[in-house]
Amino acid sequence: MKNTSFKGIIAYPITPFDKEEKVDIRLYKTLLERLIVSGSHAVAPLGSTGVMPYLTDEEKEAITEATLQQVNGRVPVLVGVSNLTTDKTIYHAKFAEKAGADAVMIIPMSYWKLTDDEIVGHYDAVAKQISVPIMAYNNPATGGVDMSPALLKRLLEIPNVTMIKESSGDVQRMHYLKRELGDDVAFFNGSNPLALAAFSAGATGWCTAAPNLIPELNIALYNAIQKNDLQEAQKVFYKQLNLLKFIVNKGLPRAIKAGLEIQGIEGGFLRSPLKPLKESEIHDFKLILEELE
Amino acid sequence: MKNTSFKGIIAYPITPFDKEEKVDIRLYKTLLERLIVSGSHAVAPLGSTGVMPYLTDEEKEAITEATLQQVNGRVPVLVGVSNLTTDKTIYHAKFAEKAGADAVMIIPMSYWKLTDDEIVGHYDAVAKQISVPIMAYNNPATGGVDMSPALLKRLLEIPNVTMIKESSGDVQRMHYLKRELGDDVAFFNGSNPLALAAFSAGATGWCTAAPNLIPELNIALYNAIQKNDLQEAQKVFYKQLNLLKFIVNKGLPRAIKAGLEIQGIEGGFLRSPLKPLKESEIHDFKLILEELE
Amino acid sequence: MKNTSFKGIIAYPITPFDKEEKVDIRLYKTLLERLIVSGSHAVAPLGSTGVMPYLTDEEKEAITEATLQQVNGRVPVLVGVSNLTTDKTIYHAKFAEKAGADAVMIIPMSYWKLTDDEIVGHYDAVAKQISVPIMAYNNPATGGVDMSPALLKRLLEIPNVTMIKESSGDVQRMHYLKRELGDDVAFFNGSNPLALAAFSAGATGWCTAAPNLIPELNIALYNAIQKNDLQEAQKVFYKQLNLLKFIVNKGLPRAIKAGLEIQGIEGGFLRSPLKPLKESEIHDFKLILEELE
Amino acid sequence: MKNTSFKGIIAYPITPFDKEEKVDIRLYKTLLERLIVSGSHAVAPLGSTGVMPYLTDEEKEAITEATLQQVNGRVPVLVGVSNLTTDKTIYHAKFAEKAGADAVMIIPMSYWKLTDDEIVGHYDAVAKQISVPIMAYNNPATGGVDMSPALLKRLLEIPNVTMIKESSGDVQRMHYLKRELGDDVAFFNGSNPLALAAFSAGATGWCTAAPNLIPELNIALYNAIQKNDLQEAQKVFYKQLNLLKFIVNKGLPRAIKAGLEIQGIEGGFLRSPLKPLKESEIHDFKLILEELE
Structure with missing residues (x-):
C-alpha cells in the first residue's frame, strides 16, 4: 500500500486580489483560516480554484509560504506546482517541499499536445x-490534455506518484482506477457534480472548492x-447538488468570490481577463x- | 405518484435466429424461460438486445405473443414498439397492449434528426x-437522437408516459431527473457499466441483458x-463490471449469444449483417x- | 479506371405524401420531371431526402418504378436501396436493377454499431x-455509422463498388480519397455547404436536393x-450558401417542401413524426x- | 476596407534551444533568415510553432528584438504576444510595438473557460x-477556447483588430467570415491541411510553419x-498534403526540427517536456x- 495522509474533503482556497489586481496575502490568510477550521481534512493552495496559472513565480511562492505558516501543521497541505515546462515544474515542486508541503499536485499542462x-x-x-x-x-x-487510465497507471509506477485526481467527469474511469489499482492507490474525485458517484465507486477523497461556502454539507456527504x-x-x-453545479458552470474563482460575498464575507477581486x-x-x-438554509 | 409495477432488474432477452436467419420462436421461449425463473423482476422483449429494428412486423408480433404466452403473468412484461414512423409505432403499441403487455417502451428512432x-x-x-x-x-x-432532460420532462406531462430509461451513460442526467421529477417518476438505467452509479443516484431499476448470463450478480447488486x-x-x-463492459463493447446480441454458448446453452444464430x-x-x-466462478 | 456515367449535379427528389400520409405518386412524378428537365446530370430517388427509411417495401418499389418510367432514359438514375438487414438490402438492390436503375446507393444503416x-x-x-x-x-x-477512409478503401476492392459518396462534412476525408484512390474512383460530395471545398478537392459530383429549388445555381457552380x-x-x-445551409439545418424533406411552396409549387405532405x-x-x-432573385 | 500589409504566405519560425535548453538566438537568426529569403510574404515569431508559452518574458523579448533586427524591414513582421492575463498581454504587445512589429497576434489563452x-x-x-x-x-x-464566428465578428468592432486567423479546421467558419465580413476583413487560415479549401473559400493568407521545409510549394499554391x-x-x-498532415500530426516544433535535420540543417534542441x-x-x-524531390 502506497500510504498518504490525504483522504476525505480536500478544500481548495481561492487566491484573492486587491483592487489593483495584486495578490492580497492578508485576505488569503483569512479565507484559508476559514477552511482550516471548517472540518475539511486537508487544504490545497494553487489549484485551478486558486488561479495558479495566472500568477507569477513570486506570487506562487508567497502563497505557498503563507499557506504553510497559517496551517501550521493543523491539516495536511497539498500544493499545486504545475507548469508548462519541466524545468519550472521542478523549481516550484522543490520550493513547495522546502516550505513544508505534505504533497504536491501536478497536472500536465499542455499547449502542444504531449505524447504519453x-x-x-x-x-x-x-x-x-x-x-x-505527488498527486497526478x-x-x-x-x-488541455486527457490522460488515459492506462497512462495514469504508467505514472503510478513512479515511486512517489501515489495519488490520482480525476476531474474528467467520467465515472467509468474511476471504476477502471479502482479495479486496476485496487487499494494500492488513492484516487480522488475532482468533479463536484460527481461527488456521490465517485464516493460510491470507492474514491478516497473529494478535491473541492465548495467548503469555501458549504463545508458542513461536503463533510456530511463524506461521513x-x-x-x-x-x-x-x-x-x-x-x-x-444545485450549488455544486452552479459553481462549476460559472467557473470556480468567479463563483466562490460571489458566494462569499453573498454570505457577507470579503472575497477580494479577480485578475483580468x-x-x-x-x-x-x-x-x-x-x-x-437560500434554499440551503 | 405515477405508479407502475416495474422496478429492480428488467431482463432483456435476445431474439435468436435459425441457420437460415429466420426467427427461432422455440429457442426464444427456452431462453426467455431462463430469464423468467432467474429472479429478474420483469422481462422486456423487442429491445435493442432483441434486435427489434432488424425484424419484420410479423416477426415482432410473433415475439410479442410468444412472450406473453410463456410469461403467463409470472412477471411484468415491457414490450419494445419503437418505429421510425408514428403510424407504425401506434400499430405495434396497440398490438402489444392487446396481447397483454404491462407497458411499452418507445425510443424516438431518428433518421432525420427530429425536433423536440x-x-x-x-x-x-x-x-x-x-x-x-409508456417508458420513454x-x-x-x-x-440516433439525444433527448435532453428538459425534453424528457416535457414527455412526462403526457399522462401515460410514466417511466424514463436513460442510456446516454451520463450520471448527471440521472441527477437531473431525480431532482426535477422527485419521486413522481421512476427512472431506469440502461447503461450497464453505470449500474452502481445509477442506483446510488436513486434509479428505480436497471434495464439489462446481463441476466441472460449472470442473473445472481445483477440481483445481488439490487438487493x-x-x-x-x-x-x-x-x-x-x-x-x-468486466463482464458488463465486455458485453456492451462487443454489442449485446453478439455478446449474449457468445456468452450463452460458453455456458453450454444454445444461443442460435445472428441475422446479417x-x-x-x-x-x-x-x-x-x-x-x-471464469473469473466469476 | 472504374467507369461510371455519374458526374456533376445528382439531384435528389423528395417523396411527397397526400393528406392521409400515403405516398403521392402523381405528385412525385411531377416533381421528378422538374428535376429531369432542370439540367441536373442524374437523379437519385429513395435517398435521405426521399425519406426512404420511412417507406414500406411496396412504397419503395412504387417509387423506383415510377422514377424509371418518368425518366425514360433521359438521365442516369441512382436508386437508394439501403436497409438494416443484408437480406432486405439485396432484395431492394435486385428490384432496382430489374427496374432499370443505372446504379444503386447503399449506406450501412446501423442500429448496433457494425464492425468493419x-x-x-x-x-x-x-x-x-x-x-x-454501387455507390457506397x-x-x-x-x-449512424462512420466509415473511415481506410474502410471505404476496402469497400472499393469489391468489383462493382465504384463510387463513394462522402457526407461526413470533413474535407480532409475527401483529400484522403483523392490521394489514395487517385483517378480510379469517383468520389461525390453529399454535404451541401461543402460544395465548393469538395469540388476544389477534386470531387466528381455533388449529390444534392438543392436542384428542387435552385438548379441553375447548382449547375453554374459545377460549370x-x-x-x-x-x-x-x-x-x-x-x-x-445561405440556402444550402438553411435546407441542411432544417432537414431536407421539411425544407424542400417549404421551399417548393414558397415558389408556388405543390410540395405535398410529410409523414409523421x-x-x-x-x-x-x-x-x-x-x-x-428573395435574396437570390 | 481595414487595410493591412499582410497576405499570402506568413511563415512561422521555430524557437531553437541549445543543449541546456536555453534559447539559441544565434541559431534562431540563421533559421529566420532562411524564411525571409524564401519568398514568404511575412514572418511571425512567437507563435505556437515558436513555443511561445514555454518561454520566459526575457526570452520572448530577446526573440522579438532578434527578429526585427534580422528582418530589417524586408518583410512585414507579426509578433505573438498572447498571455493568460490581460496585464501581461498588454506588456508584451507594447514591447512588440516598440520593437517595430507591424502587427501582433493574440489568442485568448484559457485556463478557466472565458466568457465572451x-x-x-x-x-x-x-x-x-x-x-x-491585431490579428485575433x-x-x-x-x-483551449473556441471563439464562435459571432464572437469574432464582435472582436472586429474593435478598431485595430483587423485580421482573423482561423485554425479550428472548420471550412464553414471561413465561409461565415467571408460572407458576414465581406472584403472588409482579411481572414487567414492557420490549418495546414485546409490550405486549398481555405484559399478556395477566399482566405487572404496562410499562416504556416511549412516554409521552414518547403517554401516553394507553399508559395506555388498561393500563386x-x-x-x-x-x-x-x-x-x-x-x-x-502528406507533409502538411505529418507536421501537424506530430506537433510543429517537433516536426520542423526533425525536417530541418533531414534536410541537413541544424534544428537545435527542444525544451522539456x-x-x-x-x-x-x-x-x-x-x-x-523524398517523394517531394
Whole structure:
C-alpha cells in the first residue's frame, strides 16, 4: 500500500486580489483560516480554484509560504506546482517541499499536445527531485490534455506518484482506477457534480472548492459514506447538488468570490481577463444559497 | 405518484435466429424461460438486445405473443414498439397492449434528426391510442437522437408516459431527473457499466441483458442497494463490471449469444449483417466468465 | 479506371405524401420531371431526402418504378436501396436493377454499431447479387455509422463498388480519397455547404436536393469548376450558401417542401413524426429565396 | 476596407534551444533568415510553432528584438504576444510595438473557460494600449477556447483588430467570415491541411510553419490561386498534403526540427517536456520528403 495522509474533503482556497489586481496575502490568510477550521481534512493552495496559472513565480511562492505558516501543521497541505515546462515544474515542486508541503499536485499542462512518453518523462523528472508524494491530476477541461487510465497507471509506477485526481467527469474511469489499482492507490474525485458517484465507486477523497461556502454539507456527504449509509449520502448529496453545479458552470474563482460575498464575507477581486459574475447570475446564486438554509 | 409495477432488474432477452436467419420462436421461449425463473423482476422483449429494428412486423408480433404466452403473468412484461414512423409505432403499441403487455417502451428512432416538437407529437399520438404505461427511452448511441432532460420532462406531462430509461451513460442526467421529477417518476438505467452509479443516484431499476448470463450478480447488486449497504453493492458491482463492459463493447446480441454458448446453452444464430464474435474475442470472454466462478 | 456515367449535379427528389400520409405518386412524378428537365446530370430517388427509411417495401418499389418510367432514359438514375438487414438490402438492390436503375446507393444503416468486417460482408453480399455499380455512402449523421477512409478503401476492392459518396462534412476525408484512390474512383460530395471545398478537392459530383429549388445555381457552380474558373465558382457558391445551409439545418424533406411552396409549387405532405417548418422558419426561408432573385 | 500589409504566405519560425535548453538566438537568426529569403510574404515569431508559452518574458523579448533586427524591414513582421492575463498581454504587445512589429497576434489563452465578455474585454484592453493592428487568433486545440464566428465578428468592432486567423479546421467558419465580413476583413487560415479549401473559400493568407521545409510549394499554391488556376492549385496542394498532415500530426516544433535535420540543417534542441520524434517517425518523414524531390 502506497500510504498518504490525504483522504476525505480536500478544500481548495481561492487566491484573492486587491483592487489593483495584486495578490492580497492578508485576505488569503483569512479565507484559508476559514477552511482550516471548517472540518475539511486537508487544504490545497494553487489549484485551478486558486488561479495558479495566472500568477507569477513570486506570487506562487508567497502563497505557498503563507499557506504553510497559517496551517501550521493543523491539516495536511497539498500544493499545486504545475507548469508548462519541466524545468519550472521542478523549481516550484522543490520550493513547495522546502516550505513544508505534505504533497504536491501536478497536472500536465499542455499547449502542444504531449505524447504519453513526454508526460511520463515530465512526471519522472520532477519526482526524482523531490521526496514528498505527488498527486497526478487529470483535467482535460483546464489542462488541455486527457490522460488515459492506462497512462495514469504508467505514472503510478513512479515511486512517489501515489495519488490520482480525476476531474474528467467520467465515472467509468474511476471504476477502471479502482479495479486496476485496487487499494494500492488513492484516487480522488475532482468533479463536484460527481461527488456521490465517485464516493460510491470507492474514491478516497473529494478535491473541492465548495467548503469555501458549504463545508458542513461536503463533510456530511463524506461521513455518510464512511458510515455505509447510502440513503443518507443520497439525501445530503441532492441537497447540495444545485450549488455544486452552479459553481462549476460559472467557473470556480468567479463563483466562490460571489458566494462569499453573498454570505457577507470579503472575497477580494479577480485578475483580468476574469470578471465577476453578472447581477442576474448573483441573483440566481442567492436563491440557491437560500434554499440551503 | 405515477405508479407502475416495474422496478429492480428488467431482463432483456435476445431474439435468436435459425441457420437460415429466420426467427427461432422455440429457442426464444427456452431462453426467455431462463430469464423468467432467474429472479429478474420483469422481462422486456423487442429491445435493442432483441434486435427489434432488424425484424419484420410479423416477426415482432410473433415475439410479442410468444412472450406473453410463456410469461403467463409470472412477471411484468415491457414490450419494445419503437418505429421510425408514428403510424407504425401506434400499430405495434396497440398490438402489444392487446396481447397483454404491462407497458411499452418507445425510443424516438431518428433518421432525420427530429425536433423536440416532433418527438412530443410522436409520443403523444401513440399515448392517445393505448392505455398501458409508456417508458420513454433515451439512447443516442442506437436511436440516433439525444433527448435532453428538459425534453424528457416535457414527455412526462403526457399522462401515460410514466417511466424514463436513460442510456446516454451520463450520471448527471440521472441527477437531473431525480431532482426535477422527485419521486413522481421512476427512472431506469440502461447503461450497464453505470449500474452502481445509477442506483446510488436513486434509479428505480436497471434495464439489462446481463441476466441472460449472470442473473445472481445483477440481483445481488439490487438487493444490496435495497438494504442500504453501499459497501456490499460496491463489492458486487466490481465483481461483474468486466463482464458488463465486455458485453456492451462487443454489442449485446453478439455478446449474449457468445456468452450463452460458453455456458453450454444454445444461443442460435445472428441475422446479417451482424456476425458472431471472433475466436480471440470468445477467448477473452471465457476468461472473464471464469473469473466469476 | 472504374467507369461510371455519374458526374456533376445528382439531384435528389423528395417523396411527397397526400393528406392521409400515403405516398403521392402523381405528385412525385411531377416533381421528378422538374428535376429531369432542370439540367441536373442524374437523379437519385429513395435517398435521405426521399425519406426512404420511412417507406414500406411496396412504397419503395412504387417509387423506383415510377422514377424509371418518368425518366425514360433521359438521365442516369441512382436508386437508394439501403436497409438494416443484408437480406432486405439485396432484395431492394435486385428490384432496382430489374427496374432499370443505372446504379444503386447503399449506406450501412446501423442500429448496433457494425464492425468493419460486418460492413464489408454486407456490401459484398449485395454486390454479388447485382451487376450494376454501387455507390457506397458515408453519412454518420443519418446512418449512424462512420466509415473511415481506410474502410471505404476496402469497400472499393469489391468489383462493382465504384463510387463513394462522402457526407461526413470533413474535407480532409475527401483529400484522403483523392490521394489514395487517385483517378480510379469517383468520389461525390453529399454535404451541401461543402460544395465548393469538395469540388476544389477534386470531387466528381455533388449529390444534392438543392436542384428542387435552385438548379441553375447548382449547375453554374459545377460549370465554373469545369472551366477552371475559381473566382466564378466562389462567387456562385457564396450566392447560394445561405440556402444550402438553411435546407441542411432544417432537414431536407421539411425544407424542400417549404421551399417548393414558397415558389408556388405543390410540395405535398410529410409523414409523421416529421412536421412542416414553423411560420417563423418559413418567413426566414422566404427572405433567403428573395435574396437570390 | 481595414487595410493591412499582410497576405499570402506568413511563415512561422521555430524557437531553437541549445543543449541546456536555453534559447539559441544565434541559431534562431540563421533559421529566420532562411524564411525571409524564401519568398514568404511575412514572418511571425512567437507563435505556437515558436513555443511561445514555454518561454520566459526575457526570452520572448530577446526573440522579438532578434527578429526585427534580422528582418530589417524586408518583410512585414507579426509578433505573438498572447498571455493568460490581460496585464501581461498588454506588456508584451507594447514591447512588440516598440520593437517595430507591424502587427501582433493574440489568442485568448484559457485556463478557466472565458466568457465572451471577458474575451472582448481582454482584446479591448490590449487594443487601447497599442496602435499597430491585431490579428485575433482562434485555435481551440492549443488555446483551449473556441471563439464562435459571432464572437469574432464582435472582436472586429474593435478598431485595430483587423485580421482573423482561423485554425479550428472548420471550412464553414471561413465561409461565415467571408460572407458576414465581406472584403472588409482579411481572414487567414492557420490549418495546414485546409490550405486549398481555405484559399478556395477566399482566405487572404496562410499562416504556416511549412516554409521552414518547403517554401516553394507553399508559395506555388498561393500563386496558382492568384492566377485563378484551380487545377494547378489542386495539383500543387496534393503534392504537399502528406507533409502538411505529418507536421501537424506530430506537433510543429517537433516536426520542423526533425525536417530541418533531414534536410541537413541544424534544428537545435527542444525544451522539456517536448521530446524529439522517434526514429520510426523520422524514417516516415524522410520518405515523405523524398517523394517531394
